[in-house]
Amino acid sequence: MKFIKVNKLAALLFIGALTIGFTSCDNDDDNTPDQNAVYAQEDQMGRPAVNTVFVQGARKDVFNVTIPSQMGAAFGQEIQDRLLALNAGYTTNALGLDAATFSGVLATDVLTVSLTGTTTFFDGVNVLTGRTLSDDVISTELLLIFGGPDGTANPGLTDDHVDGNDKAFLSTFPYLASPW
Amino acid sequence: MKRKITFLTALLAIATSIYLIAADHNEALGVQDTGSDIADLFAYQSPQNSNNLVFAATVKGLLSPSATTNAQFDENVMIEFNIDNDGDAIEDLVIQCIFQDGQVYAYGPYAPMTTGLNSSIDTNAPLAQAGITPYGSNAIVGSSNGVSVFAGPRDDPFFFDLTQFGAILGGSATSFNDPGTDAFEGTNVLAVVVEVPKSMVGTGDSINTWIETKRKQ
Structure with a gap:
């Protein structure tokens, strides 16, 4: 009885050693991602069409490599200028935001997402x-x-009258429709 | 009348700088037609589980069906979901997705070693992995520790009468048509979708999120 227990223990230890051995091999496997690399930013997006509509020319590329916490200071004024160029008659909008306030909201290009209520x-x-x-x-x-x-x-x-997607979305993960 | 003319003149002045606009598709010359060109970002409560949040990013917009056959994720480009859970627009957590040898690797959500423009991957971060779904195949989903991941070609979920908007900006039209025409009808994107428990991204009422593409140096 005791002998069997010892054998089981030895077998478990042996299996454990094999597992550790394989784990070590995996870390050196050429097929696993290179984990020491540095990745440098090229594009950024929070809300739809902010950079596209409100930033112009070569500044779009600058916007894409500006971190969100610095976007307001770096782009707030030109976004306000652009808003007033698009709509010279802008006073406030349906959110009650004047041009400066609305531009400030737009400039920090992040998408706020509720964790407790409806997400839309x-x-x-x-x-x-x-x-x-x-x-x-x-x-x-x-x-x-x-x-x-x-x-x-x-x-x-105020409405492009395209109200929905060209394919039905899925009710289960990954939700996006299969490709055409 | 004067206001209308001023408005149209302003639109005309800016029209020359716009050739193709969308959610973020092809928006800037620096990333146009590259594997790092973001098309779109979505973030919402899971329709399947109200305790989960879904993050979806698309790249390489406006793929025709024939172009989709050979479209691939750039193995040198990381798609990084950034999550700020204390309201300062600085990422507290990231989900880093990289693509290699037909697999998508999604690390996180975890606190990054550094914030900002340059990123590395913490090899100890939690990992969910899946095969990249080939064009024409059923979706391949990988799951680990409550995190699910998908990567592959999908129909572009974005819709917009881009053509008429361009005509308005160009001064050849003064309003949208009803009904409009979806300029993204019949086009595909490469999509990465990650679903995570809300408890992994924050404990407050909301988060801020944004997507970044980063190229291996």
Whole structure:
């Protein structure tokens, strides 16, 4: 009985040693990712179309390598200038934000996501609490840029009338539709 | 009338700098047509499990179906989801996705060794891994420690009447059409999707998130 126990122990130790051996081999395996490399930033995005619409020319590349905590100081003014170039009649928008405040929100290009409630870019009630696949983000942004304080200004510019995707999303992971 | 003319003049002045705009597709010359060109970012509560959050990023926008056959993730480009859970727009956590030999490796969420423009991978970070789904195959999903990962070609989930917007900016139109025309209809992207327990990304009411692509030096 005792002999069997010792044998079992020896077998377990042997299996353990093999496992450790294989683990060590894995670390040197050429097929595993290179873990010592340094990766340098090339592109960045938080909310849809901020850099695309509000930053111009070569500054777009600068925006892409500016860390979000420094974006407000670096890009706030030119984003406000661009907002007023797009809509010279801008006063406030449906969120009640004047040009400077709205530009400040836009400049720090991060997407806020709720951990406790509905996550949506805009669903008629909640605003900027996330972004789902089906959110009509462009029409929301057009409304905030062109729609004025109550969303009724420039009615021809506040909705592109493309309200949904060209393929149905999946109800299960990975949610995005299969490719065409 | 004067206001309208001012508005249109302003639009005309900026039209020349815009050739193709979208969520983030092809937005800047420095990353245009490269494996690091972000198309889009989505982050939302999982439809399957309200305790989970889904992060989805797309790159290489506007792929035709024929171009999708040979489209591949750039093995030298990391797709990094950044998570700020204390409101200072500095990442407290990252999920780092890299692509090698037909596999996607998703490290995290974990506190990065450094914040900012340059990143490395902590070899001790939790890892979820999956085969990259080939074009035309069923989705391959890898899961580890409650984290799921997918990578492969998908239909571009973005929709927008880009053409008419361009016409408005160019001064040849003054309003959108109803109905509009989705300029992204029938086009694909390369997508990486990660689902994680909310408890792994923060304990407050909300987080800030953004996506970065970073090239191996």
